[in-house]
Amino acid sequence: MGKEKLVVVGNGMAPGRALEKLFELAPDAYDVTIFNAEPRVNYDRIMLSPVLSGEKTFEEIVIHGDGWYVKHDVTLYKGHKVVEIDRNARTVTSAEGVTAAYDKLIIATGSMPIVIPVPGHDLAGVLTYRDLDDVHAMLLAAKRGGRAVVIGGGLLGLEAAAGLREQGMDVTVLHLMPTLMERQLDPAAGHLLQKAVEARGIRVITRANTKAIAGSDIRLGPARVTAVELEDGTTLAADIVVMAVGIRPNAGLAKAAGLEVKRGVVVDETMRTCDPAIFALGECAEAEGQVFGLVAPLYEMANVVAAQLAGENGAEFRGSATATKLKVTGINLFSAGDFADAKDREEIVLRDAARNVYKRLVLKDDKLIGAVLFGDTGDGAWFFDHIRRGTDIAALRETLIFGPAFAGGANADPTAAVAALPDDAEICGCNGVCKGRITGAIETLGLKTLDDVRAHTKASASCGSCTGLVELLLKSKHGDAYNPAAVQPMCPCTDHGHDDVRRYIVAKGVKSIPALMQALEWKTSSGCAKCRPALNYYLLATWPGEYVDDNQSRYINERVHANIQKDGTFSVVPRMWGGMTSASELRAIADVVDKFKIPSVKVTGGQRIDMLGVRKQDLPAVWADLNKAGMVSGAAYAKGLRTVKTCVGTDWCRFGTQDSTGLGIKIEKFMWGSWTPAKVKMAVSGCPRNCAEATCKDVGVICVESGYDIHFAGAAGLDIKGTEVLGHVSTEAETIEVIAALVQLYREQGRYLERIYKWAKRVGIDTIRAQVLDDVERRRVLYDRFVHSQKFTQIDPWAERAAGKDAHEFRPLADLARAEAAE
Amino acid sequence: MTMMDTAWIDIGELDDIPREGARIVRTAAGCLAVFRTADDAIFAIDDKCPHKGGPLSEGIVHGHSVTCPLHNWVISLDTGKAQGADVGATRSHRIKVEAGRILLDAEALLPADDA
Numbered sequence: 001m002g003k004e005k006l007v008v009v010g011n012g013m014a015p016g017r018a019l020e021k022l023f024e025l026a027p028d029a030y031d032v033t034i035f036n037a038e039p040r041v042n043y044d045r046i047m048l049s050p051v052l053s054g055e056k057t058f059e060e061i062v063i064h065g066d067g068w069y070v071k072h073d074v075t076l077y078k079g080h081k082v083v084e085i086d087r088n089a090r091t092v093t094s095a096e097g098v099t100a101a102y103d104k105l106i107i108a109t110g111s112m113p114i115v116i117p118v119p120g121h122d123l124a125g126v127l128t129y130r131d132l133d134d135v136h137a138m139l140l141a142a143k144r145g146g147r148a149v150v151i152g153g154g155l156l157g158l159e160a161a162a163g164l165r166e167q168g169m170d171v172t173v174l175h176l177m178p179t180l181m182e183r184q185l186d187p188a189a190g191h192l193l194q195k196a197v198e199a200r201g202i203r204v205i206t207r208a209n210t211k212a213i214a215g216s217d218i219r220l221g222p223a224r225v226t227a228v229e230l231e232d233g234t235t236l237a238a239d240i241v242v243m244a245v246g247i248r249p250n251a252g253l254a255k256a257a258g259l260e261v262k263r264g265v266v267v268d269e270t271m272r273t274c275d276p277a278i279f280a281l282g283e284c285a286e287a288e289g290q291v292f293g294l295v296a297p298l299y300e301m302a303n304v305v306a307a308q309l310a311g312e313n314g315a316e317f318r319g320s321a322t323a324t325k326l327k328v329t330g331i332n333l334f335s336a337g338d339f340a341d342a343k344d345r346e347e348i349v350l351r352d353a354a355r356n357v358y359k360r361l362v363l364k365d366d367k368l369i370g371a372v373l374f375g376d377t378g379d380g381a382w383f384f385d386h387i388r389r390g391t392d393i394a395a396l397r398e399t400l401i402f403g404p405a406f407a408g409g410a411n412a413d414p415t416a417a418v419a420a421l422p423d424d425a426e427i428c429g430c431n432g433v434c435k436g437r438i439t440g441a442i443e444t445l446g447l448k449t450l451d452d453v454r455a456h457t458k459a460s461a462s463c464g465s466c467t468g469l470v471e472l473l474l475k476s477k478h479g480d481a482y483n484p485a486a487v488q489p490m491c492p493c494t495d496h497g498h499d500d501v502r503r504y505i506v507a508k509g510v511k512s513i514p515a516l517m518q519a520l521e522w523k524t525s526s527g528c529a530k531c532r533p534a535l536n537y538y539l540l541a542t543w544p545g546e547y548v549d550d551n552q553s554r555y556i557n558e559r560v561h562a563n564i565q566k567d568g569t570f571s572v573v574p575r576m577w578g579g580m581t582s583a584s585e586l587r588a589i590a591d592v593v594d595k596f597k598i599p600s601v602k603v604t605g606g607q608r609i610d611m612l613g614v615r616k617q618d619l620p621a622v623w624a625d626l627n628k629a630g631m632v633s634g635a636a637y638a639k640g641l642r643t644v645k646t647c648v649g650t651d652w653c654r655f656g657t658q659d660s661t662g663l664g665i666k667i668e669k670f671m672w673g674s675w676t677p678a679k680v681k682m683a684v685s686g687c688p689r690n691c692a693e694a695t696c697k698d699v700g701v702i703c704v705e706s707g708y709d710i711h712f713a714g715a716a717g718l719d720i721k722g723t724e725v726l727g728h729v730s731t732e733a734e735t736i737e738v739i740a741a742l743v744q745l746y747r748e749q750g751r752y753l754e755r756i757y758k759w760a761k762r763v764g765i766d767t768i769r770a771q772v773l774d775d776v777e778r779r780r781v782l783y784d785r786f787v788h789s790q791k792f793t794q795i796d797p798w799a800e801r802a803a804g805k806d807a808h809e810f811r812p813l814a815d816l817a818r819a820e821a822a823e
Numbered sequence: 824m825t826m827m828d829t830a831w832i833d834i835g836e837l838d839d840i841p842r843e844g845a846r847i848v849r850t851a852a853g854c855l856a857v858f859r860t861a862d863d864a865i866f867a868i869d870d871k872c873p874h875k876g877g878p879l880s881e882g883i884v885h886g887h888s889v890t891c892p893l894h895n896w897v898i899s900l901d902t903g904k905a906q907g908a909d910v911g912a913t914r915s916h917r918i919k920v921e922a923g924r925i926l927l928d929a930e931a932l933l934p935a936d937d938a
């Protein structure tokens with residue numbers, strides 16, 4: 001018997017999920033053909049924003065790679081838009097002229113972004129935000145820098161704005177309503193959101209009614225957008241405009257085929273249209289008078305379609321409550337259910353001004369019906385579960401807002417709270433994975449790590465905001481055997497992890513390596529090349545001015561303050577503050593190169609000069625000469641402050657907004673000499689064009705008209721990662737204070753050799769921001785500790801050695817070369 | 824060869840080398856690395872890592888081992904052999920401390936091939 005033919009129009013997230021389910025339930029039932037107007041495989045549309053912001057690549061958000069289609073014998077026509085459905089002949093035909101016959105058809109054409117028909121809406125440079133092509137168009141525009149105006153302050157608009165800002169554009173969001181995301185947030189949370197959005201340097205104008213979009217003079221070439229005009233007369237210059245004002249179900253094809261269409265393609269509870277051979281699925285479908293724009297309900301639809309196709313006639317779709325999260329790194333926001341004010345409703349509100357936390361629960365008849373969380377969204381899943389379930393919360397009322405940790409009284413154990421969730425509680429909203437599926441997989445497949453769970457269940461594999469919950473589930477199964485934070489011992493000399501050792505040093509006031517090894521029962525007599533430098537750093541960072549540095553526990557480069565080369569010679573890199581140099585410095589370098597016959601002179605990637613191939617015994621004399629010209633060690637060898645790159649800024653550049661060179665020099669002069677867990681590189685750019693490449697550094701500053709955007713946690717070595725925005729400040733002094741506080745926190749928490757971006761990932765961007773930016777007192781305390789420790793480190797190591805310190809390092813113990821020749 | 828044949832060369836004072844440190848001795852056949860461990864034991868090996876010739880005298884000394892600064896091979900000071908999974912050995916020489924002076928076996932001055 002031949003297989004039935006299943007044709008799918010549209011290859012978005014909903015049919016992707018339906019086919020996955022179908023292949024599980026009835027692997028051999030259908031011959032599947034997919035037509036997709038987009039020229040690509042199925043990808044995670046909700047993750048486009050991280051692609052736009054640069055946090056992910058397209059490859060990382062692909063759901064089904066080409067191999068998947070091969071494996072399941074699916075024919076995928078990429079870039080084929082279906083233009084006709086012939087219901088009598090049971091065929092579909094694409095614009096490219098391919099016709100395919102079906103026994104069963106799924107229409108899953110998604111939605112189209114709404115474009116408001118103001119004059120100028122069709123100019124070049126006016127974009128929407130729906131697919132990868134839109135992201136590419138935005139990235140291309142962002143490369144040129146300039147100004148972006150985003151029309152629409154909803155989920156998509158804000159994610160687009162954040163991404164474009166992250167890409168260095170000057171961004172304004174226009175929103176028609178008085179507060180942002182008013183459909184998901186109450187005004188109080190909308191207001192906090194606006195503050196958080198503005199804190200990343202994005203301008204927000206509410207009650208903004210767009211009147212027209214102005215374009216360039218067509219006599220100068222194809223007209224491009226130049227400005228947005230508002231009803232009240234305001235004009236905003238714009239190099240691109242992104243319209244993100246809403247979506248409309250894409251139902252034209254179905255309508256033309258004579259299917260019933262209201263807002264979307266009308267389906268019954270089995271997801272069938274009025275033609276029983278045709279299903280509609282996803283955002284284009286209208287079920288029980290509702291259309292949906294979030295994946296969770298679409299995945300439920302997908303399950304129903306798959307079950308129906310597999311012959312399970314009982315499967316039915318019932319629209320369900322949805323929850324929203326904003327996927328902008330650093331802004332935590334969650335809303336679910338219905339939270340409008342009404343007479344029969346009560347609310348419970350919790351505010352924590354210091355932490356910028358706002359939580360509001362809406363109750364009706366002892367049931368939770370809505371929740372809005374800003375700042376701290378950890379309990380979102382738990383509240384959402386109560387909403388969906390309609391639990392009677394009378395008994396929990398008193399402590400409800402504090403979340404599951406306090407539910408029912410004294411129990412403050414998060415593992416227990418997660419363990420108490422019912423099996424069908426949804427853990428991963430993106431992929432619609434419930435608790436039972438995760439715990440089931442952990443048990444039956446013996447999963448032990450987060451990556452295992454991601455691979456087998458997809459939970460936490462998309463936006464990652466449920467990672468904490470998944471880890472708690474792992475923990476509740478494996479107990480202390482699962483402890484993601486502390487599993488790694490420092491090295492084979494000990495069972496203790498880095499954090500344990502650091503805590504111990506502080507708690508017990510330990511001040512030497514041997515004492516520490518004794519107390520913590522090191523398994524070797526004197527450690528190894530891995531743990532000794534780490535311990536030395538921890539002691540040094542904990543007890544500035546008290547601990548005596550153990551030179552023998554330092555890697556050779558730090559021991560002799562130069563970089564060892566493969567032939568045993570060394571390289572010498574003097575500081576050039578902020579990348580500035582002078583004729584006299586260059587002359588001194590030239591003289592040293594001649595005098596000591598240094599074979600190579602190179603400009604480094606860090607805006608300074610490297611002399612390579614210096615013989616070890618010459619080092620002190622080389623340094624003495626460089627010192628004479630006012631140069632000190634550039635610490636190119638140090639787990640410490642390396643370079644502060646700058647651009648020319650207001651000194652010369654026509655775009656410079658602040659004195660980036662001067663600020664870079666100030667930072668470098670203030671922070672040089674400090675030891676850190678791993679190297680620290682910084683940069684200051686004079687405007688968002690970012691010529692100093694500040695957005696891939698450990699710490700970067702982007703100067704803007706209104707002050708300074710401080711960035712951190714970038715990487716551009718073994719890993720490539722754009723920075724996170726720490727926040728905006730308005731003066732140089734504040735910039736320096738925040739950066740010093742940040743570096744001090746890192747000095748105190750970072751594990752040895754852990755770069756800032758890894759530390760930040762481990763402890764959380766928000767926790768860091770709260771301490772070094774928001775909490776002004778805490779910031780000051782950290783800053784003071786940094787300043788204190790600097791007293792003991794801002795001594796040029798080269799000058800000390802040129803004056804005779806550690807002379808044994810630079811001279812042989814004995815020279816027997818001649819002695820032997822004489823014998 | 825018997826002990827009697829050994830010619831000892833005085834190359835310096837024990838305290839010229841820091842604990843858990845090393846100094847080099849230059850010879851016509853190349854450099855030797857002389858190590859002093861935390862327990863004041865003293866060792867001499869060629870200053871040449873069996874891997875790619877890295878200067879072992881620049882490494883971090885721990886126990887009776889040194890970690891090469893170039894690619895982290897760990898070399899035993901007792902035997903000159905690479906530890907763990909790595910295979911290779913560097914020449915080791917007889918050396919001792921008497922009355923605070925370091926004495927090196929003169930054979931260490933011979934080129935590697937003749938040893």
Ligand code: SRM
Pocket residue numbers: 563564565570571573602603604605606607608609610636642643681715716717718719755
């Ligand atoms: C000299 C220089 C290359 C050049 O000729 O331009 C250089 C040379 C070395 N780099 Fe680098 N890096 C140099 C800029 C960079 C940059 C670019 C920058 O600083 O803007 C990066 C990417 C940014 C970053 O740091 O992430 C860079 C990422 C690395 C990495 C990867 C670090 C990581 O965590 O991903 C290493 C390996 C390591 O540190 O473990 C490394 C290690 C090294 C070492 C120390 C390798 C070694 O262990 O011997 C090289 C020492 C050469 C020497 O003796 O001077 N170098 N290195 C640059 C010196 C900059 C300076 O003025 O201080």
Ligand SMILES: Cc1cc2nc3c(=O)[nH]c(=O)nc-3n(C[C@H](O)[C@H](O)[C@H](O)COP(=O)(O)OP(=O)(O)OC[C@H]3O[C@@H](n4cnc5c(N)ncnc54)[C@H](O)[C@@H]3O)c2cc1C
Pocket residue numbers: 009010011012013014015035036037038045046047048049080081082083108109110111129130131156159250253281282283284292293294295296298325327
């Ligand atoms: C930037 C962004 C962020 C989002 N964030 C979230 C979020 O955080 N949480 C959440 O739940 N949801 C989010 N969404 C919404 C979510 O992505 C959608 O609800 C979901 O992808 C819709 O899936 P779908 O399969 O119905 O349609 P789509 O994924 O839109 O797929 C429809 C496909 O059909 C193709 N097509 C259309 N017409 C034809 C035709 N005639 N012939 C052939 N092919 C055709 C289209 O090209 C498209 O590829 C976001 C959406 C965007 C754009």
Ligand code: SF4
Pocket residue numbers: none
């Ligand atoms: S990239 Fe850096 S570490 Fe690699 S060879 Fe070049 S200088 Fe050395």
Ligand code: FES
Pocket residue numbers: 872873874875876877891892893894895896
């Ligand atoms: S040269 Fe010593 S480890 Fe490579």
